[in-house]
Amino acid sequence: MNLDFAFLNWGVVSSFVLKGLVFSVQLTLIAMVGGILLGTALALMRLSGKPWLVTPAAAYVNTMRSIPLVMVILWFFLLIPLLTGKPLGAEVSAMITFTLFEAAYYSEIMRAGIQSVPKGQVHAAYAVGMSYSQTMQLIILPQAFRNMLPVLLTQTIILFQDTSLVYAIGAYDLLKGFEIAGKNFNRPVETYLIAAVVYFIICFSLSMLVRRLQNKIAIIR
Amino acid sequence: MKISLFTVAALALAASNAVQAQSDTLAKIKENKAATMGVRESSGALSYTLGDGKYAGFHVEVCTRVLADVQKKLGLPKLDIKYQPVTSQNRIPLVQNGTVDIECGSTTNNATRQKDVAFAVTTFVEEVRIATKVSSGITNIAQLNGKNVSTTTGTTSVQLLRKHERGAGVDFKEVFGKDHADSFLLLETGRADAFVMDGQILAGNIAKSKSPADYRIVGEVLSVEPIAIMIRKDDPAFKKAVDESIVAMIKSGDMAKAYDRWFVQPIPPSNTRVGLPASQATKAAWASPNDKPVEEYMKK
Amino acid sequence: MATWDWHVFCKETTTGDTVPSCFGSGGDITYLDWLLSAWGWTLSVAVLALIVALAVGSLMGILRTAPDKRLVFIGNAWTELFRNIPLLVQIFLWYHVLPSLIKPLQGFPSFILVVFALGFFTSARISEQVKAGIQALPKGQRCAGLAVGLTLPQTYRYVLLPMAFRIVIPPLTSESMNIIKNSSVAFAVSVAELTMFAMQAGEETSRNVEMYLAVTGLYFISAFTINRLALVIENRVRVPGMIGAR
Numbered sequence: 001m002n003l004d005f006a007f008l009n010w011g012v013v014s015s016f017v018l019k020g021l022v023f024s025v026q027l028t029l030i031a032m033v034g035g036i037l038l039g040t041a042l043a044l045m046r047l048s049g050k051p052w053l054v055t056p057a058a059a060y061v062n063t064m065r066s067i068p069l070v071m072v073i074l075w076f077f078l079l080i081p082l083l084t085g086k087p088l089g090a091e092v093s094a095m096i097t098f099t100l101f102e103a104a105y106y107s108e109i110m111r112a113g114i115q116s117v118p119k120g121q122v123h124a125a126y127a128v129g130m131s132y133s134q135t136m137q138l139i140i141l142p143q144a145f146r147n148m149l150p151v152l153l154t155q156t157i158i159l160f161q162d163t164s165l166v167y168a169i170g171a172y173d174l175l176k177g178f179e180i181a182g183k184n185f186n187r188p189v190e191t192y193l194i195a196a197v198v199y200f201i202i203c204f205s206l207s208m209l210v211r212r213l214q215n216k217i218a219i220i221r
Numbered sequence: 222m223k224i225s226l227f228t229v230a231a232l233a234l235a236a237s238n239a240v241q242a243q244s245d246t247l248a249k250i251k252e253n254k255a256a257t258m259g260v261r262e263s264s265g266a267l268s269y270t271l272g273d274g275k276y277a278g279f280h281v282e283v284c285t286r287v288l289a290d291v292q293k294k295l296g297l298p299k300l301d302i303k304y305q306p307v308t309s310q311n312r313i314p315l316v317q318n319g320t321v322d323i324e325c326g327s328t329t330n331n332a333t334r335q336k337d338v339a340f341a342v343t344t345f346v347e348e349v350r351i352a353t354k355v356s357s358g359i360t361n362i363a364q365l366n367g368k369n370v371s372t373t374t375g376t377t378s379v380q381l382l383r384k385h386e387r388g389a390g391v392d393f394k395e396v397f398g399k400d401h402a403d404s405f406l407l408l409e410t411g412r413a414d415a416f417v418m419d420g421q422i423l424a425g426n427i428a429k430s431k432s433p434a435d436y437r438i439v440g441e442v443l444s445v446e447p448i449a450i451m452i453r454k455d456d457p458a459f460k461k462a463v464d465e466s467i468v469a470m471i472k473s474g475d476m477a478k479a480y481d482r483w484f485v486q487p488i489p490p491s492n493t494r495v496g497l498p499a500s501q502a503t504k505a506a507w508a509s510p511n512d513k514p515v516e517e518y519m520k521k
Numbered sequence: 522m523a524t525w526d527w528h529v530f531c532k533e534t535t536t537g538d539t540v541p542s543c544f545g546s547g548g549d550i551t552y553l554d555w556l557l558s559a560w561g562w563t564l565s566v567a568v569l570a571l572i573v574a575l576a577v578g579s580l581m582g583i584l585r586t587a588p589d590k591r592l593v594f595i596g597n598a599w600t601e602l603f604r605n606i607p608l609l610v611q612i613f614l615w616y617h618v619l620p621s622l623i624k625p626l627q628g629f630p631s632f633i634l635v636v637f638a639l640g641f642f643t644s645a646r647i648s649e650q651v652k653a654g655i656q657a658l659p660k661g662q663r664c665a666g667l668a669v670g671l672t673l674p675q676t677y678r679y680v681l682l683p684m685a686f687r688i689v690i691p692p693l694t695s696e697s698m699n700i701i702k703n704s705s706v707a708f709a710v711s712v713a714e715l716t717m718f719a720m721q722a723g724e725e726t727s728r729n730v731e732m733y734l735a736v737t738g739l740y741f742i743s744a745f746t747i748n749r750l751a752l753v754i755e756n757r758v759r760v761p762g763m764i765g766a767r
Contacts, residue, residue: 379721
């Protein structure tokens with residue numbers, strides 16, 4: 001297998017790859033924050049026991065989880081302009097779509113987290129006189145969050161990798177940057193190897209940070 | 222009840238506005254002082270990206286000229302050109318829904334697509350050929366019997382191969398690459414014995430490969446396809462403006478010069494040359510400008 | 522809005538003629554035949570990869586909670602390697618790069634390669650969830666198991682794992698649904714599944730909307746069926762006393 005890295009220099013990197021990296025990171029952060037907030041709300045709706053909250057939340061989560069993300073991205077980008085009469089930029093469209101989509105996944109994780117807290121805690125909270133929102137805010141959600149932190153952050157790392165799906169609407173992310181460089185110089189094997197290494201370094205560092213964080217805030221039982 | 226009626230009415234109004242706004246591109250460009258050009262990220266020398274939001278290629282150059290002529294025609298002091306990268310799957314919907322005003326990539330003009338969009342006069346005629354390794358000794362399609370043939374998913378070449386397989390009684394196994402670079406890699410690594418695709422894609426990939434002398438383009442022309450610039454349907458004023466601009470480029474010799482610049486001379490960023498002079502079919506299309514679909518070319 | 526043309530599914534794929542029964546005969550296939558065969562490929566890739574992922578992922582998750590540091594290291598290394606590289610890049614490496622390094626792989630059909638790639642990728646995520654499930658259990662459970670005289674593997678088998686798996690059924694369901702959708706990456710290695718069908722048939726017939734709708738619908742049905750199956754399993758194995766119980 002003969003590899004030829006001769007085409008690689010800082011000019012190539014800055015013109016092809018940096019722009020994609022910035023967009024990928026931006027999209028990940030926005031979708032993570034928005035997704036966790038919306039996802040927690042959805043999880044609470046599903047666990048509330050009231051049918052008028054449970055059914056819409058469940059329907060939303062199940063639909064989003066059943067359709068491939070690339071299809072959601074594509075449909076959103078193509079259909080919204082037909083309704084509003086004005087085209088939506090690819091970047092903005094991607095941000096909205098990712099937040100809505102990831103919320104479904106974050107909600108399932110938060111639901112597992114809330115359910116892993118022993119029910120005695122809820123009863124104790126009510127016995128002491130706390131209301132539902134106080135119980136959730138002060139007792140259940142902090143524990144659920146800490147229990148599920150590794151899974152939440154794994155989902156974020158996956159989200160970072162999923163940003164590569166924006167190729168479907170022509171947005172420019174990190175993997176696309178590598179692919180274009182590979183196509184322009186016809187060195188796909190070399191650029192994919194470099195892409196694998198770069199992604200590994202970024203995601204592994206995040207993963208190590210997660211490990212550190214988890215050790216600090218994990219609940220000892 | 223009232224709320225839902227209102228919503229329906231609002232949506233219908235928005236939709237009808239959307240439809241109306243799109244079928245007069247010249248007015249839209251004049252109002253926004255901007256036009257959106259649909260471009261491809263790697264369609265050989267026709268339209269590709271240099272990274273950093275910059276696009277280059279034969280059709281990109283032609284469209285830039287067309288938009289400059291439109292700017293003069295509308296009397297605009299400044300025209301802002303936005304670039305929207307498109308893919309094979311979303312190029313037609315993006316033209317239809319107004320995101321893209323003029324698509325300058327590598328779209329084949331065929332009768333089915335003419336139901337959804339309109340095409341300018343043909344600027345490039347593509348010939349589908351076979352690329353093989355010199356060492357394999359394959360020189361025509363009959364010799365592909367029992368071999369692996371690669372082509373790219375989502376292109377017209379896939380169906381073409383199926384038809385030829387049926388017609389010529391040749392039996393080969395198809396392997397699909399997810400894009401042209403991938404399909405060429407299949408040929409390079411030996412997973413495929415031949416790569417079937419548009420001639421200019423083959424030439425470009427061979428030129429950029431690690432050892433171009435190992436490959437050659439062989440065999441009969443499998444298909445002749447007119448490649449044209451795409452615009453919205455039922456918009457005669459804009460089509461007239463685009464066609465006039467292209468015909469003017471042909472008459473002044475600028476079209477031939479532009480072709481030479483992208484297909485014969487070295488091109489950025491790797492400074493390799495595609496090395497494909499204008500074919501007879503392309504020159505004939507320039508000599509008598511038309512927007513005939515591929516079905517008419519196949520009848521000949 | 523553009524017009525709909527659902528009859529396109531009854532067209533024969535080579536000549537474009539419409540077949541009255543919508544299913545081809547004598548070697549010809551219609552787009553409907555092709556769609557169903559593509560669905561079959563998607564499900565095959567997904568189910569096989571899921572089996573690989575559950576087996577390997579559970580093992581790695583257990584290793585990561587073992588008291589022996591070397592086992593933890595193996596589990597961690599596996600998880601980190603396979604989850605930090607995007608799936609598309611991993612498939613590319615399995616298909617183009619690894620066969621030139623590991624000679625026996627050259628003979629493998631691309632279907633097997635993509636099952637491994639997808640299975641190992643998903644196993645990294647499953648190992649994370651299994652680990653989280655085991656660690657969410659009170660530490661006393663493990664100690665009690667060992668105190669009563671069970672060996673460590675027995676403690677895992679009879680005390681820890683039954684509860685841990687019940688806790689992580691929701692995220693595991695997500696993973697199973699994900700695998701159905703991630704199987705679309707198999708198009709990159711020439712497996713004739715749904716995404717490749719959508720791209721190719723859409724290009725040939727120029728009826729992208731109908732093709733993508735049909736494919737989205739089939740993905741939805743497949744993933745939703747798994748979701749409902751998982752719900753049935755979750756309800757059947759529910760243990761009273763934990764928040765989910767009703």
